[in-house]
Amino acid sequence: MKLVFIGPDNARIELDVPGGATLMRAAVANGVRGIVADCGGCISCGTCHVYVQKPFIDRLPAISVNEEAMLENTASERQWNSRLSCQIELTEELDGLTVNLPPLQR
């Protein structure tokens, strides 16, 4: 499936990855530097923050209590479409998923 990351400088990174993993794992495994993921996907560090573009934002599962708290403490300000990429499972309906990377992860 296709994934698109758009950096704060508008640099575009496109990946073609197998589904199943999380967006964070796919990004880290493919060297997307804008995703840091210091804690390895435990909702502890807030350093895999992304802004998810439409229409994909509406296809994601609801934000958990723990993710909600972490999004309030990310280094870059939270926006209406903020999510933690470790909480996004790459299912079929997310093919083409496009996210913007925040200016600061930590």
Add this chain to the structure above:
Amino acid sequence: MNTEQTGLAATGEVLLTPQPVHVPNDRVIDFDIYNPPGVSGGEKLQEAWKCLHKPGMPDILWTPRNGGHWIFTRFDAIGKAFLDTDHFSSKVMFVPRSWGEQYKFNPVTVDPPRHAPFRAVVNSAIGPRIMAKLQDSIEATAAGLIDALAPKGHCDFMREFAEPFPFRILLSLLGLPIEDVGHLKMLTDRITRPDGTMTLAQASQGFYDYLEPIIAQRQAKPGEDAISKMVNGEVNGRVVTMEEAQNMCALVTLAGLDTVVNVLGFSIQFLACNPQHRKDLIDNPELIPKAREELLRRFSVVAVARYINKDIAVDGLEFKEGEMVLLPPLLPGLDDRKYDDPMKVDFHRDSHAHMAFGYGPHVCAGAPLARREIDAMLKAWLTRIPEFEIAPGAKIIHQGGIVGAVHELPLVWDPATTRNMRH
């Protein structure tokens, strides 16, 4: 039994624990985290730990020191264990186990899923959002201290910068008077590098006694400081208890008064001896974030452990409930399977992946602060005191422990080479 086996370490633990039958002989090594081989005689800390990666050495070892415990030595295995909190619990996270059992500073000693709401409270007080806003004041504090030192031409870097710089930042963040820092630092050091004068429980009690009236006052009348945020934080729909508040505040205090101090020390010791690396950073200040990660990789200082919560087999070895496994954050960055020439400091590496701040749910909550402190030091020091060296004749002694340390670091420089940045 010889006399050494019957003696006691500074933690109160017997010096040597008999080898359990399920530990194969080829896994046994004599390694004491509180006194790694050669360190008391002048060997550098990370070089001493590097003996655990010697060719032919198995990846998982067992030492009779500190109550007897396993040691994981490699990047991948340590990372995996930090994520597997079902088996590798942090309810006891220091060796010896008898020492770690006295340590109750939640949330680091609480396993998921109970851990998350407490971590969220800590993040609300010292997390990335708060730290991004503190950037300027961190830089100004570093600059102010160095401006005062530069004309002197010499200092003990540990006492005159590595300590006062993060101490001022932390005490201001917590809203505590700076005069109290000596007492809090003493309690911290008794926990991370025990000297036999105090048990861990006694040092913890010192934190609790100090914090209790402060917490009560800030629950009654909250301010903008990090303690106020933590002690009025909510977990699972209720306000934290006094005991939870004491432990959270003690944890943040202890963590902010020791680890970064020593990372600053090791980093400046390296830079004092390596003018080319200094020049690289002075000529290319945009390299500082990469240099900071490389210094964290190469000069990690922490040696924490996990408690086996239920039996598990790894690498053909049996780990039994109640045993302790050291997962030293100090080692992954030095793994030669991850890095060519891992002991070489190279600010231009493609990757500087390390676990200096741990990994998994308990990854250091203060990392965003520590990273800013390291950056601020590199920037402020190198622009003001670009040329410096270790005082001639000085022998730099490191110390082992839960947090490794630089004891003293006397530096000298010619004040004529310094730059006055004050306007």
